[in-house]
Amino acid sequence: MVPVDSLGLKLQEVVTYPKTRQPYDDLGKVDGIAKVLNVNLKTGLSNEQVKEHRKKYGPNVLPEVEIKSFWELVMEGFEDKTLILLSGSAIISLILGIRENPSTGWIEGTAIIMAVLIVVFVTAINDHEKEKQFRTLNAKKDARLVKILRNGEPQQLLVDEIVVGDVLFVETGDVLPVDGVLMYGSNIECDESAATGESDRIRKSHTAAKADVFFVSGAQVMDGVGKMLVTAVGTGSFYGKAMMGLRVETENTPLQDKLEDLANQIGFFGLIMAVITVGCLVAREYYTYHINDMPLDEHFVSALVRFVITGITILVVAIPEGLPLAVTMALAYSTIKMLEDNNLVRKLEACETMGGATTICSDKTGTLTQNKMTVVRGYIAQQNTTLEETESPLPLRVDEKVIELLSVGIATNTTAYVPEGHTEFVGNKTESALIGYIKEMGYDYKLIRRSVDQKAIFPFSSARKRMSSLVKQPSGVLRLHCKGAAELILDMCDTYINAKGDVVPLTADDSKANHNIIQEYASEGLRTICLCYTDMEDGDQDWEHSKPDETERMTLLGIVGIEDPIRPEVPEAVRRCAAAGIKTLMVTGDNSVTAKNIAKKCGIYNEKAGGLVMEGPEFRLLKDKPHELMTVIFRLQVLARSSPLDKQILVEALKKSNHVVAVTGDGTNDGPALKMAHVGFSMGITGTEVAKEASDIVLMDDNFSSIVKAVSWGRNVYDSIRKFIQFQLTVNIVAVILAFLGSLSSETGESPLKPVQLLWVNLIMDTLAALALATESPSPDLLNRPPYGKNAPLISRMMWRNILGQAFFQFIVNFYCLKDPESIFGPTDNGLPYESASNHLLHMTLFFNTFVMCQLFNEINSKKIHGEINVFEGFFASPMFLIVMLFTLFLQVLMVQYGGDWVGCTPLNQDQWIRTIVIGALGIPVGTLIRLLPDWGLPRTGNKAARDKFKGAVNAVRNEGHHREKHDLNLVEAFRRKHSHERRSLSNEESKKSN
Known part of the structure; x- marks a missing residue:
């Protein structure tokens, strides 16, 4: 950490709680602080000053969270109670074995201890790698861009690059990354509840004597624009100090909790089996000693130790340690791969939830469309121009005075800009299109902004549906430039400027012509923006704390049509969602005509299927009418002219109707809906920081097709974990039963599977299986079946059939190997029976190798959990699975051929290897036969029959609802007629409030 001098500490005191102006005034307010820091407020810091300030005051980063070292994780592994018991028993076995047979008695105890060490180290390595992966993801999650003034030019930089003394631009929707003081601002209001707990917005002012001028890191800018001078960064900022005092640990996801519960239940079953086994063996041994009148000597104690080791072995093999590892691997792998698919996962549980999504409420601009807006139609001064007529939408037939007025209005009433050395605009895409429009006319927005005396900016809001800027003319008159929703702005105008530059009254015919233009543009899928202005006297009003009276006395400049082309991949993505049982709804602020046109192109709106388009004010009236609301929800496909409140009502209604809802949003006001949804998607390019903070996943490319990829990955995570559960439970059931029956049928009371062998199977082999089954990529078939239900069990009936069927097969062949090995492996080389002392090892x-081969081939069976017949479909598409399979086989060969007494094995010949492998491979055809059994009406997805069955079910639902379609339509139309007056009154009331 960089040491901070007395000046640095004084700067940090400027923004603190409780707020006080004393340090701020002592340093000389903004100008004094700038002078102390040697900052030119008009040009910002130079590159040399940035280096100097970063060295002096520190970077805007928090020290990395100290993750546990590898050796700390190793020590944690030794705290496992089961391993402690096993280690203690191994030490006792080691001591007794050395006393009984010094030459070889030490091997078994030492081998168990070595196996425990291997298990602990493998687990520590996995945990260490997992922490590193999540640290990488978190670093990506925290990276975001801000707008800073440096070297006289605005630049986009990462928040990490901010230093004390920087001039930071503040806009609606920002989450402040540093502390600072207000330099200049217009109508800025901040939500500082994260810092103070108070929900009231705090207004900022640089002109009032005792006004709040302090910006607190972590606060959200709810309204206004301005600039701030940075006074504290990193650990010196308010947010940094709070975060250093509270480091949040990663919580379990819901699926992890489910799996832990399942693991505990299985472990409890294993504990009961272990206790029963030890009890039976001890009772049998005691009875033997008693009837033979033998003293309870150290041999009896040694037998008790063996029995305890057998019991602990059963407990170890019963506890599915691989389950938590499987879900961790699946989530970590998926989040990394999803990032490659432009999905930045902020909350791990979103991966799981997205797999069960049934409805996606998508924004239009930037998500369904390319967000590369361009003005393609213009109706300026009542003169219509189109691209087809002039190859440019420029108003070529009007006076230069009109073009100049239009250019000033656009340049001062936008915040978009082009960074130095770049060619593309940064900022709102609609504003970028308008700046590009005047650029084609030959006007430089930078020169215009520098040459005018701009008094205030009133940012766009969903309530006002417009943005305004106030510019002082050389004559002293204030001119208010306004742009916004076409119908709304047009209704505010009573005059217009004609082609000669004269202001004339706007007649009813003129107004009708303008409305026709708006409808024409909208029917072509264009976004319509209306531009106007008005002049007012300068009454020395404090425009920072008041707004101009935007009444029906504006002068209309014109209407422009902005095109945002559909992303070419969206129609196919929407179709895939429909095939996956997911409904797509478009929620947009555009009018219904434009929205319907875009929705048709995307494949969202289908009028023949009874699709419904509604506008926000109309939909809002349904909030207190649940029956009508549910009727509309069933058929709603497009919600136009929607407000954030409408989106919240929609999400809440969908959740009440048992939908799993995903919502996209990019604006500050989308935050509540993003939070309310099961999964919230914010936009990585155009999204505000408030939207990103409220979301679960950030779409790095703002593309709807990335949501489809998220659905696919979500389903894949769930399937991967269920595949491993199917594999793990089969191993556990077979191993526990064999250990139980084998130890009871053995004269010595030992399990036929040695502790070291079971540790290899249950911990090491299962770890590799988790890696193989949890790192498979999604297949196209994932989107050819309906989503999982919210309350669907982890283990389906079909999975239970596979588990129990395979367990029965494995138990029969392994028990047969145990009791009648000659019939399978033929006679021994020395002619003595396998049960003899010389052939016991x-x-x-052979028994151990057969057991392992059964598990190895059952991994292939476990790749399919939905009744698919061909388990080799897509087999070679997963290189990790093949590598793990071959590596597991390689380790097994090493253990058997070279493990010796350490693992209780002797080398096998080629014939014996072939026979054990063939027995294990029989699990593949047996699994096929199990899947061919009647499925008791369960859906068999993943093949043509399954898809046909699913489509049939969907069609049945459609047919069932078809007879109600006319009734629903009549109900909706009756509702519209009944409440038309109420709807108009509501719209007028909203318009008056916003004015």
């Missing part, structure tokens, strides 16, 4: 090795 060979017998147990």
Whole structure:
């Protein structure tokens, strides 16, 4: 951490709680602070000053969270109670074994200890890698861009690059990354509830004597624009100090909690089996000693130790340690891969939830469209121009005075800009299109902004549906330039400027012509923006704390049509969602004509299927009418002219109707809807910081097709974990039953599977299986079936059939190997039976190798959990699975051929290897036969029959609802007629409030 001098500490005191102006006044307010920091407020810091200030006051980063070192994770592994018991028993076994047979008695105890060490180190390595992966993801999550004035030019830089003394631009929707003081601002209001707990907005002013001029890091800018001088960064900022005092640990996801519950239940079953086994063995041994009148000597104690080790072995093999690892691997792998698909996952549980999504409420601009807006139609001074007529939408037939007035209005009433050295605009895409429009006319927006005396900017809001700027003319008159929703702005105008530059009254015919233009543009899918202005006297009003009276006395400049082309991949993505049982709704601020046109092109709106288009004010009236609302929700496909409140009502209604809802949003006001949805998607390019903070996943490319990829990955995560559960439970059931029955049928009371062997199977092999099954990529078939239900069990009936069927097969063949090995492996080389002392080790090795081969081939069976017949479909599309399979086989060969007494094995010959592999491979055709059994009416997805069955079910639902379609239409139309007057009154009331 960089040491901070007394000046740095004084600067940090400027913004603190409780707020006081004393340090701020002592330093000489904004100008004094700038002088102390040697900052030119008009040009910002130079590159040399940036280096100097970063070295002196520190960077805007927090020290990395100290993750546990590898050795700390190793020590944590030794705290596992089961491993402690096993280690203690191994030490006792080691001592007794050395006493009984010094030459070889130490091997078994030492081998168990070595196996425990391997398990602990493998687990520590996995945990360490997981922490590193999540740290990488968090670093990406925290990276965001801000607008800073440096070297006289605005620049977009990462928040990490901010230093004390920087001039930072502040806009509606920003989440402040640093502390600072207000230099200049217009109608700025901040939500500082994250810092103070108070929900009231705090107004900022640089002119009032005792006004609040302080910006607190972590606060959200709810309204206004301005500039701030940065006074504290990193650990010196208010947010930094709070974060250093509270480091948040990663919480379990809902699926992880479910899996832990499942693991606990299985572990409890294993504990019962272990206790029963030890109890039976001890009772049998005691009875043997009693009837033979033998003293309870150290041999009896040694037998008790063996029995305890057998019981602990059963407990170890019963506890599915691989389950938490599987979900961790699946989530970590998916989040990394989703980032490659432009999905930045901020909350891990979103991966799981997205797999069950049934409805997606999508924004239009930038998500369904390319967000590369261009003015293609213009109706300026009542003169219509189109691209077809002039190859440019420029108003060529009007006076230069009109063009100049239009250019000043656009340049001063936008915040978009082109960074130095770049060619593309940064900022709102609509504003960028308008600046590009005047650029084609030959006007430089930078020169215009520098040459005018701009008094205030009133940012766009969903309530006002317009943006205004106030410019002082050389004559002293104030001119208010306004742009916004076409119908709304047009209704505010009573005059217009004609082609000669004269202001004339706007007649009813003129107004009708303008409305026709708006409808024409909208029917072509264009966004319509109306531009106007009005002059007023300068009464020395404090425009920072008041707004001009925007009444029906504006002068109309013109209407422009802005085109935002559909993303070419969107129609196919919408179709894939429909095939996956996911309904797509378009929610937009455009009028219904424009929205319907775009929705048709995207494949969202289908009038023949009874699709419904509604506008926000009309939809809002349904809030207190649940029956009508649910009727509309069933058929609603497009919600136009919507407000953030409408989106919240929609999401709430969908959730009440048992939908799993995903919502996209990019604006500050979208925050509540993003929070309310099951999964919130914010826009990485155009989204405000408030929207990103409220979301679960950030779309780095603002593209709807990325949402489809998120659905696919969400389903893949759920499937991957269920595949591993299917594999793990099969291993556990077979191993526990074999260990239980084998130890009871053995004269010595030992399990036929040695502790070291079971540790290898249950911990090491299962870890590799988790890696293989949790790192498969999504297949196209994932989107050919309906989503999982919210309350669907982790283990379906079909999975239970596969688990129990495979477990029965494995138990039969392994128990047969245990009791009648000659019939499978043929006679031994020395002619003695396998049960003889000289062949006992060979017998147990063949049994162990057969057991492992059964598990290895069952991994292939576990790749399919929905009743698919061909388990080799897509087999070679997963290189990780193949690598893990081959690596597991390689380790098994090493253990058997070279493990010796350490693992209780003896080398096998080629014939014996072939026989054990063939027995294990029989699990593949057995699995196929199991899947061919009647499925008790369960859906068999993943093949043509399944898709046909799913489509049939969908059609049945459609047919069931078809007879109600006319009734629903009549109900909606009756509602519209009944409340038309109420709807108009509401719209007028909203318009008056916004004015």
